[in-house]
Amino acid sequence: MSKRLSIAIVGAGMGGLAAAATLRMAGIDVTVYEQARQFARVGAGIQMLPNSSRVLRHIGVEQKLRQTAFMPYSHLNRVWDTGEVKRELPMPEDLYGAPFLCMHRGDLHGALLENLPRDIICLNKKLTGLDQKNGRVTLSFADGTKAEADAVIGADGVHSLVRELVVGPDAPLHKGRIAYRAVFDTSLMNGKTIKPSRTKWWGPDRHIVIYYTKADRSEVYFVTSVPEPGDWITKESWSAKGDVKELRAAYDGFHDEVRSVLHACPDCHKWAILEREPLPTWSNGRVVLLGDSCHPMTPYMAQGAATSIEDAAVLARCFTAVEGDDIERAFRMYEATRKPRTSRIQAISSANTWMSGGSEDTSWLYGYDAMNVPLVEPTRAATDTHPR
Ligand SMILES: Cc1cc2nc3c(=O)[nH]c(=O)nc-3n(C[C@H](O)[C@H](O)[C@H](O)COP(=O)(O)OP(=O)(O)OC[C@H]3O[C@@H](n4cnc5c(N)ncnc54)[C@H](O)[C@@H]3O)c2cc1C
Numbered sequence: 242m243s244k245r246l247s248i249a250i251v252g253a254g255m256g257g258l259a260a261a262a263t264l265r266m267a268g269i270d271v272t273v274y275e276q277a278r279q280f281a282r283v284g285a286g287i288q289m290l291p292n293s294s295r296v297l298r299h300i301g302v303e304q305k306l307r308q309t310a311f312m313p314y315s316h317l318n319r320v321w322d323t324g325e326v327k328r329e330l331p332m333p334e335d336l337y338g339a340p341f342l343c344m345h346r347g348d349l350h351g352a353l354l355e356n357l358p359r360d361i362i363c364l365n366k367k368l369t370g371l372d373q374k375n376g377r378v379t380l381s382f383a384d385g386t387k388a389e390a391d392a393v394i395g396a397d398g399v400h401s402l403v404r405e406l407v408v409g410p411d412a413p414l415h416k417g418r419i420a421y422r423a424v425f426d427t428s429l430m431n432g433k434t435i436k437p438s439r440t441k442w443w444g445p446d447r448h449i450v451i452y453y454t455k456a457d458r459s460e461v462y463f464v465t466s467v468p469e470p471g472d473w474i475t476k477e478s479w480s481a482k483g484d485v486k487e488l489r490a491a492y493d494g495f496h497d498e499v500r501s502v503l504h505a506c507p508d509c510h511k512w513a514i515l516e517r518e519p520l521p522t523w524s525n526g527r528v529v530l531l532g533d534s535c536h537p538m539t540p541y542m543a544q545g546a547a548t549s550i551e552d553a554a555v556l557a558r559c560f561t562a563v564e565g566d567d568i569e570r571a572f573r574m575y576e577a578t579r580k581p582r583t584s585r586i587q588a589i590s591s592a593n594t595w596m597s598g599g600s601e602d603t604s605w606l607y608g609y610d611a612m613n614v615p616l617v618e619p620t621r622a623a624t625d626t627h628p629r
Contacts (some may be wrong), residue, residue, distance in 0.1 A: 245270055246566055249380055249390035251368045251403055253280075256532025256549030257396030258353035261361065262300040263557035272388065273357075274380065276367035276397075280354070282347035283479035284424045284510055286454045286462030288439060289349065291337035292609040293547035296554045298339060299612050302352040310344035311453040313439040318596050321444035324496045327598045329438075337607045343439055343452045345424060345460065349546075368397065371406050373526050392527040392568045394556070396549070399515050401534030407525040413515040413537055419469040420540065421488045423509040424454060424462045430505040435461065435498055442499050443597060449492060450543075451502055463502055464540065466514060466593070467491050483511035514539050516591055519584040524572035531556060536583040538590040544606075548583050554611035555579055562616055573619030582609070 246269045250257045253275035261271045289297060289306075297303045316330040332341040354362070367383040371393060380388045395403025399413055427434075439452040451463045465488070489503045517537050523530045532549030555578050559571040586606070589595050596603075 246392065246560070246568070247272070247390045248392050248394060249274060249378070249388060250394045250396055251380070252395070252397035252401075252532075252534070253277075253354075253362055253364075254396060254398055254532065254549070255350065255353065255546040256534075256553060257394070258350070258357065259296065259300065259550040259553035260394055260396060260531055260556060261357050262302075262353070263296075263553045264560070265357070266300065267557040267561050269557075269560060271361055272390065273362045274366040274368060274382070274388065275362065275364050276383075278365045280350065281480070282345075282351075285346040285422050285479065286424055286452060286464070287344060287346045287349055287546060288452070288543040289340075289342045289344070289550075290543065290547055291332075291334075291339035291341060291607045292611070293550045294342055295337075295339040296550045296611050297352075299554065300356060302356050303340070305352045305355070306342055306344060306349065307340065309348055309456055310342040311456055311458065312340055313343055313437060313452055315438040316341070316596060317436065317438035317440045318598070319440060319442050319496070321442045321448070321495050321499075324498070327443060328596050328600075330596065330603060337604070341439075343454055343462075345454045345462075348454075368402055371403070371528060373528065376527070378527050391566070392529070392572075395528065395530045395534045396532050397534050399517075399533045399537040401530065403528060404520070404530055404534045407528055407530060408520055408522065413517050415513055415515055417468055417470070418466050418514045418539075419483075420464050420466055420512045420514055421483045421491075421509045422462070422464040422512065423485075423506045424460055425506055427453070427459050427461050429507065430461070430501060433501045433505070434458075435502065440498075441596070442495060444492075444495065447491065448541075448593075449495070449499055451499070461502060463506070465491070466539075466541065469513075479510065479512070481511055483509040485509050516587065519580065519587060523576040523580065524569070527568050527572075529556070529572040529575065536580075536587055538583075538587045539593065540590075541593045542586060542590045542595045542606075544586050544590065548586060551609065551611040552579055552583075555614070555616070558612070559616060570619065574616055577617040577619045578614065
C-alpha cells in the first residue's frame, strides 16, 4: 500500500474485533467505535468450529481459549425423544487441522478484546451518520462528536445502521421463532451429566442444542429454537428474559437428558431469530459491511460469528492484494470472495437441515481456510460513491 490507511470499524462485536486484529496485522491503522458504554458478559455459549478457530489461531487468541474452552468429542445429532443418533461427526483436531471449541460468549469476546490495544476502542460512540467526501469518510455519533477515516467497516450487527446507509432501509426477516438460552453451573444438575459432545436434539417443530462451555465441565449451555406466535423481537440487547416454566413446557416429552438440563436451569433469556436474504451489494464507495450487518443468519449451523471472523481474515487480505490504496476494489474483491460462501451458509441455516442425517460432505464448511482461500477478482463495477 502506498500509505498507511486509517479504517474506522463500527461495532466491537465478534466481527469488529476480529477485523481490528487482521487489519492491524496488515499494517492498517484501526479505530473501533462501539455504542455500548461498557462490555457486559451476556449469558450465552458460542461454538467455534475449525473454520473460525483457524482464524483465531492466526490472530493469536487460540491459546488463551484452549485453556478454558470445552473441546467436544463430536458434533452429535439425536432424535428428540428416543435419543437415536441421526448423525455423529467426531471432531478430533487433526480432522480439519484446528480445534472445535465451545465456550462462554464472554470468554471469546474477552480474548478478542485483550488481543487489541485498549486505546483503539472507543466506547459510548453510537454511530448516527456517515458522509463520504474527497476520499475520506466522516462518522457522526449520538454524542455530537465526529471522526474521520479513509474507509469504514460496518460491523454493527443485525440491526445495522451502516447497512441501511449502504443498501437502504428494510427490516430483517422474522419467521416467528425464538431462541431460549441459558448458561449455568453444572452443580445445579445434582450429579446428572450430559454427553461430552455438542448435542442437537431434533424435534418435529423445535430443537435444542446442549454443550459444556468450560474445559472442566463446570458450566453447561443450551440454546433452543421454538415457534413463537406474533412478532416479538429483541433489539440490540442480549438481556431480554424468558419464562423458564414456558421453556420447560415447550420441551415436555423430550429425552430425559434434555429435561434434566431444563429442570436444573434457574432462569433463561430469549432472543428473536432473525435473518436476511443475501444483500445485492456489500459496499458503497468507501463503506463496507461485515458479519451480521450483511449476512445475518439463523444460529442453526453455529456459523454467524464464525463467518464474521472469516470475513475479517479475507477483508484484510484484500487490502494487501490491491495495488496502491484502491479501497473500493479491495471491498469488491472481498464481496466477490465471500458472498457465494456466506449466501450458501445463510440458505442452509435458514432451512435448518445441516447434519440432520445422511453423510453430506462437511469439509467445504469446516475445512475452509480464510487465510489461504483464493481471492476472487471482482466483476462488479464500482457503485455510487456516496451512501444513500
Ligand atoms: C442464540 C444465538 C446463538 C448463536 N450461536 C452461535 C455459535 O455457536 N457460533 C457462531 O459462530 N455464531 C453464533 N451465533 C451468531 C452470532 O452471535 C452472530 O452472528 C455474531 O454475534 C455476529 O457478530 P457481529 O460482530 O457481526 O455482530 P454483533 O456481535 O451483533 O456485534 C455488533 C456490535 O455493534 C454494536 N453496534 C450496533 N449498532 C451500533 C451503532 N449504531 N454504533 C456503534 N456500535 C453499534 C453493537 O453494540 C455490537 O457490539 C448465535 C446467535 C444467536 C442469536
